[in-house]
Amino acid sequence: MVQDPYRVDVSLEPLDEYLVIQPTADETETRAGLILPASAAQAAACRTGIVTAIGTDVxxxxxxxxxxxxxxxxxxxxxxxxxxxxVKRSDLIARIHD
Structure with a gap:
């Protein structure tokens, strides 16, 4: 079986109090249905993301x-x-429940 030489399978295992987050798209939709571009969202001080891996102390x-x-x-x-x-676990602000 020949593997594709251009495909990279990488996993990142965080250590101790670190965790890995895959950021979600900054583009958002308002309640009225307006779509705000990522450039407007970059002014926000916070981002959201999905945790993909955690360290042993998290x-x-x-x-x-x-x-x-x-x-x-x-x-x-x-x-x-x-x-x-x-990021460090202590940097997280909140868990989001959709």
Missing amino acids: TGIEPGDKVLYPRDAGFEVRLGGIEVKV
């Missing part, structure tokens, strides 16, 4: 949780063309 958060975190928190990492954020 409590109260599980992979798959949607969370709110400061825009400037953590480290941006690009893995296989996908942007993720690695």
Whole structure:
């Protein structure tokens, strides 16, 4: 079986109190149905994302949780063309229940 040499399968395992978040699109829709572009959302101080992995010391958060975190928190990492954020558990502001 020959694997595609251009495909990169990478997993990121955070250590200790760190977790990996895949940011959601900044484009949002208002209650009235207006779509705000990502450029307008970048003025917001917070972002939302989905937790994809957690370190051994992280409590109260599980992979798959949607969370709110400061825009400037953590480290941006690009893995296989996908942007993720690695942040400390203490940087999270809230869990979002849709």
